[in-house]
Amino acid sequence: MLGAIGLDEAQESTYRALVAVGAGEVPDLAHRLALPEADTERALRRLERHGLAAQSSARAGRWVAAPPGVALGALLTQQRHELEQAEMAAALLAEEYRSEAAEPAVHDLVEVVTGASAVAHRFLQLQLGASSEVCALVTGRPNVVAGRDNEAEERAAARGVTYRVVIEREVLALPAGISELAAALGREERVRVVEKVPTKLVVADRTLAMVPLTGRGAEPSALVVHASGLFESLMGLFEAVWREALPLRLGEGGGVAEEPGRxxxxxxxxxxxxxxxxxxxxxxxxxxxxxxxxxxxxxxxxxxxxxxxxxxxxxxxxxxxxxxxxxxxxxxxxxxxxxxxxxxxxxx
Structure with missing residues (x-):
């Protein structure tokens, strides 16, 4: 939980143990944490640099925890300030970009992403960058992006991003298909099924879309489409498939069942x-x-x-x-x- 202020798991555990006892020596803390003394002392030194722990002046070798309300509050304030500075920098860069491209050329409306790693990374960025809604058409033939990135979806859903996903029926037969769909429905994602989807497609916030460019055997590549006539066509394609698809719901025992068409x-x-x-x-x-x-x-x-x-x-x-x-x-x-x-x- 304290990773946001720069602490790893061992350092957070050490601080929690030190807070629990108020003060302690390295051997006692190492025993409590089930860690080597060297690792415990290293974690304490790192906490000292963060202002979360200090060596006792009254007793050598004894460490004292800094009050969480004061020490953590200062670190959080610093993090907020750094985030505000980063947001200001991002806003300035965005304004500079808009002024330089008030009327974007055709080549600025599309972006070709080549290579398996680059395609997978761009797919992840689309989800993590979404602020309101992600729409997707999912085929039963995973290539670079195998199905859907559950971790990215969980992180996006935690921010309040909604998902509308249409899968083709073949996905239900994949080894992890049912379990992944059950997890998605458990996150209150809206999922529908059709016999076949025309293409893979991901749309973020109705402003950015991603579709594959190459088939099997070729180097993976994808097209990222910004707001344009082409984008509106892709969004229209999704909505048309969505209307025709049947909703999925969680059935008895955590399974997935189709709802009858209305x-x-x-x-x-x-x-x-x-x-x-x-x-x-x-x-x-x-x-x-x-x-x-x-x-x-x-x-x-x-x-x-x-x-x-x-x-x-x-x-x-x-x-x-x-x-x-x-x-x-x-x-x-x-x-x-x-x-x-x-x-x-x-x-x-």
Whole structure:
């Protein structure tokens, strides 16, 4: 816990032991810590340099612990000051970078990373640098980055970073696939599954994306894409796959289970059918004996389920998903009936 102020495990243990006894000699402390006396004395010397311990002036060879509230408080204040200085330096560098590249050239929007070590390191940086959300598409064919870095995810999650991850079904058959997914779900990550994902992809904070460039047999390389039209396409790809995927949840005994896909219920389909027939929201509400707000709420829910923002898009989605009949022989133009080849419906 005290590693942030520069203490290793042996030094922290020595300080804790010294605090527990108040004062002690090297042999006694070494026995308490189960460490060689040389290692114990070395740790005490390091604590002395940090101002956490001192040799007793009244008794030679005896060490005394400095009060934690004073000594640790001073070290923490120093660490905060150094962090503030580093943040100021980072802000100045960022401002200098922005002023030099107010209108970045095309080559500044993408970055090619080559080599297994470099790709793995950049992947780690994306996660550790995220402040709000990480989105990922994960294949069942680990190459440079085998699956997902659990340690990086744990550290990011501890900072409040949320994860949305889509895996392809093959991941469930990997040796550690189930255990890693159970750990991710235990960290409250949102994980979904599809039969196949189109490509590996990692997106950090909706500003930076990383995709592989080479396949098997070639030197590993990846493309890091900054905010741009290409980035928006990659983000759109993720959202499209996310909408189609089935959620995973923790099952009994800590296993992983798929949740059934959510679709429109019978009332939703009635509302859709009447709207596609050209009826207004008010007419649909009267016909189905529902409140107007209930109809509008159901339409909004259908749009969210379909991942669309307009009623026209919802009509196309309902047509493609089979939520509405494409061919109803004998239709007279009322009640949502359509003839073959008439194309997708439109909502009022």
């Amino acid at each position: 679709g429109p219920d019978a009332t939703d389909l009635q509302v859709l059918s009447l709207l596609l027939a050209g009826m207004t929201d008010a007419s649909v509400a009267k016909q189905l004996e529902l409140g107007l707000r209930t109809v509008q709420r159901r339409v909004k829910g259908l749009m969210e389920l379909a991942g669309v923002t307009t009623r026209l898009q919802l009509g196309w989605h309902a047509y493609e998903r089979g939520w509405v009949a494409r061919d109803r022989p004998g239709g007279d133009g009322r009640g949502g009936a359509r003839t073959a080849g008439s194309g997708p419906p439109r909502l009022a």
